Each structure stands twice: as structure tokens, then as C-alpha cells.
Amino acid sequence: MDYSVGQVAGFAGVTVRTLHHYDDIGLLVPGGRSHAGHRRYSEADLDRLQQILFYRELGFPLDEVAALLDDPEADPRAHLRRQHDLLTARIERLQKMAAAVEHAMEARKMGINLTPEERFEVFGDKDPGQYADEAEQRWGGTAAYAESQRRAARYTKEDWKRIQAEADAWGERYAALVAAGEPPAGPAAMDLAEEHRRHIGTWFFECPYEMHRCLGEMYVSDERFKAFYDSLRPGLAEHLAAAIAANADRRQA
Numbered sequence: 001m002d003y004s005v006g007q008v009a010g011f012a013g014v015t016v017r018t019l020h021h022y023d024d025i026g027l028l029v030p031g032g033r034s035h036a037g038h039r040r041y042s043e044a045d046l047d048r049l050q051q052i053l054f055y056r057e058l059g060f061p062l063d064e065v066a067a068l069l070d071d072p073e074a075d076p077r078a079h080l081r082r083q084h085d086l087l088t089a090r091i092e093r094l095q096k097m098a099a100a101v102e103h104a105m106e107a108r109k110m111g112i113n114l115t116p117e118e119r120f121e122v123f124g125d126k127d128p129g130q131y132a133d134e135a136e137q138r139w140g141g142t143a144a145y146a147e148s149q150r151r152a153a154r155y156t157k158e159d160w161k162r163i164q165a166e167a168d169a170w171g172e173r174y175a176a177l178v179a180a181g182e183p184p185a186g187p188a189a190m191d192l193a194e195e196h197r198r199h200i201g202t203w204f205f206e207c208p209y210e211m212h213r214c215l216g217e218m219y220v221s222d223e224r225f226k227a228f229y230d231s232l233r234p235g236l237a238e239h240l241a242a243a244i245a246a247n248a249d250r251r252q253a
Contacts (some may be wrong), residue, residue, distance in 0.1 A: 216240060
């Protein structure tokens with residue numbers, strides 16, 4: 001079978017003008033002509049066009065494409081292997097670029113519109129976007145998540161510094177309370193649990209007692225949250241979860 005220039009343009013997603021140009025420069029000369037002198041392309045011509053388009057997609061100029069395809073020492077399998085290697089390398093580069101974009105998107109999701117230097121200044125070695133995707137998967141459809149995103153999107157660098165300073169000060173006081181042997185159901189621990197709940201409500205989303213109780217359970221069941229709280233003081237995660245539950249019981253009684 002052979003095909004008209006219009007048919008080939010449709011198959012390949014190129015313009016008729018492009019095919020005329022390839023013919024004029026000798027890159028893709030159709031194997032036949034109709035009685036009226038119109039170009040007719042064979043299956044072999046289509047194979048060559050596919051190779052041309054592969055190399056063009058990879059950024060090769062037309063003169064280099066012609067030299068590669070007309071090399072008498074090369075065979076079609078060599079072209080395919082070369083193209084596969086080049087495409088694999090491009091995919092790896094694109095994946096790295098996509099990862100960088102995703103990282104930026106995570107920061108945007110968390111409302112952390114800060115420079116890298118500012119983020120390190122505010123959060124130290126913590127990554128504020130570390131759990132962004134998981135948070136969206138767990139709570140993306142909830143009103144609390146939407147409210148948290150709405151609030152975080154308007155926070156400035158100074159707001160984030162204040163939020164982090166409050167959290168750090170709370171953590172120091174709670175760690176000291178655990179070190180002093182205060183029981184989770186004691187008034188001091190419950191008061192700090194209440195302060196923890198209000199911090200969430202002030203800066204992120206309304207946190208009713210039952211929701212706070214669920215968060216406390218997650219601080220123990222999720223190894224990453226447990227590791228974070230236990231880094232403040234060994235055993236702090238379980239102590240805090242118990243204090244949150246006791247405070248909820250106290251407030252709901």
C-alpha cells in the first residue's frame with residue numbers, strides 16, 4: 001500500500017508543509033508518485049518518518065537526523081537502541097524535574113510560601129510539607145482540612161515564626177512536666193493538653209474534644225508522630241495521648 005501526503009500528515013501528526021520540506025531537503029523522499037505527480041508514501045517511508053520524528057523529539061537537528069539515518073553502518077535495531085537509551089535518560093531527567101515541582105507543590109499546599117533560607121530559619125531541620133500528601137489523602141474532604149489550608153495560605157514568615165515559637169515553648173514545658181513525673185490525668189498535664197488543643201484551634205482549624213482525642217490516639221499509633229513527640233522526651237507521646245483523653249473527659253463531664 002501507499003499513502004497520500006495528506007494521509008501521512010494525519011497519521012504522524014505533522015503538517016503537509018513539513019512533509020514537503022522533508023522531501024525538498026532529501027530527508028524523506030516519498031518512494032512513489034501518482035499519475036498526476038502527487039507524492040505517495042510507502043510503508044518503508046512511514047518507518048523512516050517515525051525514526052525522524054523520534055530524533056526530532058529528542059532535539060536532534062535535521063542535518064544530524066539525516067546523517068544518522070543514512071549511515072550505511074547502522075541498522076534499524078541500532079537506531080531503536082540509541083533512541084531507547086536517549087529516551088530513558090530524558091525520562092530520568094523529567095522525573096527529577098517532576099519531583100522538584102511536587103516538592104514545591106507540597107509547600108504550596110501547606111501554605112509555606114517562604115524561601116528555603118526562611119524555611120530553615122523558621123522550622124529548623126523540620127520539613128513543614130513532609131506530611132502534606134498524606135494529610136490530603138486522610139482529611140482532604142473535611143471541613144477542618146479546608147479551613148487549615150485557607151488559614152495557612154495567608155500566613156506570613158512572622159506568623160510561622162510565632163506558631164513555631166509557641167509550639168517549641170509548649171514542647172519544652174510538656175517535656176519538663178513528664179520529667180517531673182506528673183501524671184497524665186493530673187491538672188498540670190490536662191492544662192497543657194488543653195493548651196495544645198487551643199493552639200490547633202487558633203492557628204489551623206477548630207478542634208473539638210473528640211477530634212483532639214483522635215489526634216492523641218494518632219500520636220501513639222503512627223510511628224512518625226510518636227517518634228516526633230518522643231524526641232521531646234521519651235514516653236511523651238503516650239503521656240500526651242492520655243492527657244488529651246483525660247482533658248476531654250474532664251471538659252465533657
